[in-house]
Amino acid sequence: MRPTTLCFPVDTRGCLLLGKKKRGFGVSKWNGFGGKIEIGETFRQCAIRELDEETGIVALVDDLEAVGILDFRFSANPNLDHISYIYFIRNYKGIPKETEEMKPCWFPVQTIPYDEMWKGDRVWLPLLLNGHKIVGTICFEPDNETVQSIDINKVPVIEEKKCKYV
Numbered sequence: 497m498r499p500t501t502l503c504f505p506v507d508t509r510g511c512l513l514l515g516k517k518k519r520g521f522g523v524s525k526w527n528g529f530g531g532k533i534e535i536g537e538t539f540r541q542c543a544i545r546e547l548d549e550e551t552g553i554v555a556l557v558d559d560l561e562a563v564g565i566l567d568f569r570f571s572a573n574p575n576l577d578h579i580s581y582i583y584f585i586r587n588y589k590g591i592p593k594e595t596e597e598m599k600p601c602w603f604p605v606q607t608i609p610y611d612e613m614w615k616g617d618r619v620w621l622p623l624l625l626n627g628h629k630i631v632g633t634i635c636f637e638p639d640n641e642t643v644q645s646i647d648i649n650k651v652p653v654i655e656e657k658k659c660k661y662v
């Protein structure tokens with residue numbers, strides 16, 4: 497799969513915006529917002545475009561905070577393997593609206609619905625919410641759901657690829 501982005505809006509109360517995926521990869525799961533990078537885009541441009549498409553929220557690339565890079569691997573479906581750049585965004589315009597792809601909802605961090613998210617999320621998302629930056633690899637069993645192995649490292653800074661995807 498092409499590389500993806502995953503963006504989590506955070507409001508002034510510290511609540512996290514998640515969306516319930518209505519179709520496609522990860523359908524019915526709560527997740528951040530994002531998708532596959534397009535040719536000619538940077539990861540930041542991809543994150544901002546996907547956020548707008550999936551929620552109607554408008555933001556600037558410079559307001560994204562790069563917080564992680566995860567390598568998602570699928571033991572029985574290597575065609576699904578991909579890297580995802582993960583961002584928080586605290587400065588944005590607009591009120592999130594339901595789109596054809598996502599149904600958004602704000603969650604206080606204590607009520608994040610980990611049971612209805614990708615199974616790796618309960619390991620790495622709390623690290624980000626505690627202010628860490630991470631780089632890691634998560635491998636899934638042949639069911640594409642169960643975590644087979646997970647290796648997450650805290651890093652001082654995310655080394656972002658700033659070039660356009662070709």
Ligand SMILES: COc1nc(N)nc2c1ncn2[C@H]1C[C@H](O)[C@@H](COP(=O)(O)OP(=O)(O)OP(=O)(O)O)O1
Nearest residue numbers: 500501502520521527529530531532568580614617
């Ligand atoms: C496997 O573990 C994952 N966990 C989490 N939390 N998020 C994941 C995982 N694998 C992928 N994702 C995210 C990364 C992207 O934000 C989306 C997948 O992107 P999608 O396939 O929806 O990309 P689009 O370009 O929007 O798709 P269309 O071509 O259908 O428009 O999931």
